[in-house]
Amino acid sequence: MTSQVDVMSKFQAEQDTRKARRIDRHTVSAIAVFVLCVVLILASRLVSPSLGSWQQVLTVLTLASFLVVLSFGQGLVILTGGLDLSLPAVITLGGVLTTTWIGNGPGAWYMLPFVLAICGGVGLASAIGIVWLKVPPFIMTMATSIIVSSAALGLTNGTPRGASPDVLLLLMKGSWLGIPAPVYFLVIFAVVGWIVQSRTVFGRYLYALGTNRDAARIAGVPITLVSVLPYVISAVCAGFVGMMLVGYANGATLRMGDNYMLPSIAAVVIGGSSILGGNGNFAGTVGGAILLTTVGTVIAAIGLEQGLRTIIEGGIILVALLLLREELFERLRGLSGKPRSGG
Amino acid sequence: MASLTHSTPHRMRRAQPMKLLTSGAGIVFVLYVLLYAIYASLQPSALSSSTFTNLVNNSVPLAIAAAGETLVVLSRGFDLSVAGVISLTNVLMAVYPQEGPFGALVSLAICLAVGGIVGAVNGWLVAILRLQAIAATLATMIVCQGLALVILDAPGGMVADWVSYELTDRLFGVLPISGLFVLAVVLAWLVFKRTNLGLGLYAVGADEQAASLSGISVIKVRFAAFVGAGMIYGLAGFMLSAQTATGNPNSGTPFLMLAFAAVALGGTSLSGGRGGLIGSILGAATLMLLQKVLFSGGVSSFYTGIFQGVVLVLAIVFGSAFARLTGRRTTA
Numbered sequence: 140m141t142s143q144v145d146v147m148s149k150f151q152a153e154q155d156t157r158k159a160r161r162i163d164r165h166t167v168s169a170i171a172v173f174v175l176c177v178v179l180i181l182a183s184r185l186v187s188p189s190l191g192s193w194q195q196v197l198t199v200l201t202l203a204s205f206l207v208v209l210s211f212g213q214g215l216v217i218l219t220g221g222l223d224l225s226l227p228a229v230i231t232l233g234g235v236l237t238t239t240w241i242g243n244g245p246g247a248w249y250m251l252p253f254v255l256a257i258c259g260g261v262g263l264a265s266a267i268g269i270v271w272l273k274v275p276p277f278i279m280t281m282a283t284s285i286i287v288s289s290a291a292l293g294l295t296n297g298t299p300r301g302a303s304p305d306v307l308l309l310l311m312k313g314s315w316l317g318i319p320a321p322v323y324f325l326v327i328f329a330v331v332g333w334i335v336q337s338r339t340v341f342g343r344y345l346y347a348l349g350t351n352r353d354a355a356r357i358a359g360v361p362i363t364l365v366s367v368l369p370y371v372i373s374a375v376c377a378g379f380v381g382m383m384l385v386g387y388a389n390g391a392t393l394r395m396g397d398n399y400m401l402p403s404i405a406a407v408v409i410g411g412s413s414i415l416g417g418n419g420n421f422a423g424t425v426g427g428a429i430l431l432t433t434v435g436t437v438i439a440a441i442g443l444e445q446g447l448r449t450i451i452e453g454g455i456i457l458v459a460l461l462l463l464r465e466e467l468f469e470r471l472r473g474l475s476g477k478p479r480s481g482g
Numbered sequence: 483m484a485s486l487t488h489s490t491p492h493r494m495r496r497a498q499p500m501k502l503l504t505s506g507a508g509i510v511f512v513l514y515v516l517l518y519a520i521y522a523s524l525q526p527s528a529l530s531s532s533t534f535t536n537l538v539n540n541s542v543p544l545a546i547a548a549a550g551e552t553l554v555v556l557s558r559g560f561d562l563s564v565a566g567v568i569s570l571t572n573v574l575m576a577v578y579p580q581e582g583p584f585g586a587l588v589s590l591a592i593c594l595a596v597g598g599i600v601g602a603v604n605g606w607l608v609a610i611l612r613l614q615a616i617a618a619t620l621a622t623m624i625v626c627q628g629l630a631l632v633i634l635d636a637p638g639g640m641v642a643d644w645v646s647y648e649l650t651d652r653l654f655g656v657l658p659i660s661g662l663f664v665l666a667v668v669l670a671w672l673v674f675k676r677t678n679l680g681l682g683l684y685a686v687g688a689d690e691q692a693a694s695l696s697g698i699s700v701i702k703v704r705f706a707a708f709v710g711a712g713m714i715y716g717l718a719g720f721m722l723s724a725q726t727a728t729g730n731p732n733s734g735t736p737f738l739m740l741a742f743a744a745v746a747l748g749g750t751s752l753s754g755g756r757g758g759l760i761g762s763i764l765g766a767a768t769l770m771l772l773q774k775v776l777f778s779g780g781v782s783s784f785y786t787g788i789f790q791g792v793v794l795v796l797a798i799v800f801g802s803a804f805a806r807l808t809g810r811r812t813t814a
Contacts, residue, residue: 222616224739274795275746278742279795281743286787286791289784289787289788289790290785297784401562401624405620408616408617409617446629446632449628450624452628457622460617461613
C-alpha cells in the first residue's frame with residue numbers, strides 16, 4: 140500500500156512540473172527550428188556562391204507555402220490525437236478536379252469553392268468513420284485515401300487534362316514589390332493559422348480533446364463537433380494545396396500529392412508537436428515546414444545524385460528529432476542552474 | 483484480486499471455440515474463404531494448383547511484411563521502415579546476385595542482416611532514445627530508400643536464377659514453396675509468443691506503465707520487436723525479389739499502406755496489445771485475393787482501390803460489432 144502511494148506521488152510530481160515546462164519547451168522548439176533554417180541558408184553559401192541569396196530565400200518560402208497550408212490541417216488532426224493519411228490523395232483530387240472541371244474557362248469563382256467543398260466532404264467521410272464507426276484514424280484515412288485516389292484515376296482515365304484557372308496563376312505566379320505572391324500568402328496564412336490554433340475557443344477545445352478526452356467531455360467541450368472539424372479542415376487545406384500546385388505548375392498530375400504525405404507529418408513533429416496529440420503550436424509547424432523545404436532546396440542545388448540527396452534528407456530529419464528531444468532541454472535548463480520545484 | 487482468479491478460467495473455458503471465430507484472424511479467414519468461393523465461381527481455373535500457387539506467390543511478400551509490422555504494432559508502435567528495408571534488400575538481391583542454393587542462403591543471410599541492422603537502429607531511436615516511433619522510422623525509411631537509390635538508380639538488374647525459379651515453384655507439384663516461408667514465420671511466431679519476450683510484447687502494448695511496474699523491461703521488449711520486425715521485412719524483400727526476378731529502388735513503397743491495411747484487416751489493434759501475426763498474414767492474402775476477384779469480375783483496375791478501401795473499413799466495423807455482439811470486450 141505504501142509503495143503504491145509512493146508511485147502515485149511520483150507521477151503526480153512529474154505532472155505538476157510538466158505544465159510549466161511545456162510552455163517554454165514549445166517556444167524554444169519553434170525558435171530553435173527557425174534558427175536552424177537561418178544557419179542552414181547561411182551555411183549553404185559555403186557550398187556554392189549562388190546559394191544563400193535573398194532570391195533563394197524567396198524561392199524557399201514560395202515552395203514552403205504548400206507545406207505550411209498542408210501541415211496546418213495535419214497539425215489540427217494530430218493535435219486531437221489523430222492522423223490524416225488521406226492528404227496526398229485529396230491534394231490530387233483537388234488538383235485534378237480543378238483542371239478538368241474548371242480549367243481556364245469561366246466560373247472559377249463559384250467552382251473553386253465547390254471543389255473545396257467536395258474535398259471537405261472527403262474529410263467529413265473520414266471523420267464519420269472515425270467518430271461514429273470508431274475506426275482508428277490511421278486506418279480510416281488510409282481507406283479514404285485509397286478510395287479517393289482510385290476515384291481520381293478512374294475519373295481522368297489515367298491522364299488528367301486541362302490547365303490552371305487564371306486566378307490561381309495570379310496567386311502562385313504573381314508578385315508585388317519584388318516579392319512573390321505566395322510569400323505574402325504564407326505570412327497571412329501563418330498568422331491566421333496561429334490565431335485559430337492558439338487564440339480561439341475552438342483551438343483550446345482541440346488541445347483539451349487531445350490531452351484528455353474524458354476530462355474535455357466533462358468540462359463541456361462539444362466532443363463530436365471538435366473531433367469532426369479537424370478532418371474537414373485538413374481535407375479542405377489539402378484540396379487547396381492541390382489548387383496551389385495547379386497554379387504553380389499550370390496543370391495537374393495523378394501523382395502530384397505523393398511527395399507530401401511524410402513531409403506533412405514531419406513538419407508538425409519537427410516543429411515540436413507530439414504525434415500523440417495535445418501539445419505543440421503552429422509557429423513551430425511553420426518553422427518545421429520551412430526547415431524541410433530549405434533542406435530540400437539546398438540539397439537539390441548542390442547537385443548530388445538522387446540517392447545521396449534522399450539519404451541526407453532522412454539524416455536531417457533524424458538530427459532534428461535528436462536535437463529537439465525533451466531530455467536535451469532539461470539538460471540545458473540544468474546548465475542554466477534555474478531551481479525547479481518537484482522535479 | 484479474488485474475483486479475478488475466479489472469473490478468468492471460467493471465461494476462458496466458455497470462450498475457447500467462440501473466441502477463435504470472433505478473433506480477428508477468424509473473421510478474416512471466413513472473409514477469405516467467401517472471396518475464394520466468388521473467385522472460383524468467376525474463374526473455374528481458380529481451384530487448380532497452378533492458379534493457387536500464383537496467388538500464394540503474389541501474396542507472400544505482403545503477408546511476410548505485414549507479419550513483421552504486426553510485431554511493432556503489438557508493442558504499441560509504428561514502423562514505416564518496412565518500405566525502405568524491402569526496397570533496399572530487393573536492390574541488393576538484383577545487383578549482387580548469388581548463384582545456386584548456397585548463394586541463395588548467403589543472399590537470405592544478407593537480407594536478414596540488413597533488416598536486423600535497420601531494426602536495431604529503429605529500436606535504438608525509439609526504445610532507448612524515446613523518439614516518436616512514426617517520426618524516427620520515417621527517417622530510417624527515407625535513409626534506406628536513399629541507399630537503395632545509390633545502389634541502383636533505376637529499375638534493372640537480375641535476381642539469381644536459382645532464387646527466382648526454385649522459390650516460386652511447387653513442392654511435389656502441389657505445395658507452393660513460397661508458402662513454406664510463411665509457414666516458417668508462423669511457426670517461429672507460435673514459439674515466440676510463449677516466451678517471456680512474447681508475453682512482454684502484449685503486456686507492453688496493452689499498458690506500458692503496468693508492464694514496467696510488473697518487472698518487464700519495456701526497452702528490451704520494444705527493441706526486440708523492432709529488430710525482429712526488421713529481419714522479417716528482410717525476408718519479405720527476399721521473397722519479393724524471387725517473385726519479380728528484378729530490382730527496383732521503389733519496390734517497397736506500395737508495401738507501406740498495404741502492410742498496415744493487412745494488419746488492421748487481420749484484427750490487430752493499432753493501439754497495441756491485441757491481435758496477432760496470423761491474422762495479418764490472412765489479411766494480406768485477402769487484400770491480394772480481392773484484386774484477383776475484381777480483375778476476373780471485369781472491374782477496371784482503376785477502381786480496385788475503391789473496393790480495397792471499402793473492404794478495409796467494413797472489415798473493421800463488422801469485426802468490432804461482431805465482437806461486441808458475442809460479448810468480447812473490444813477495449814480489453
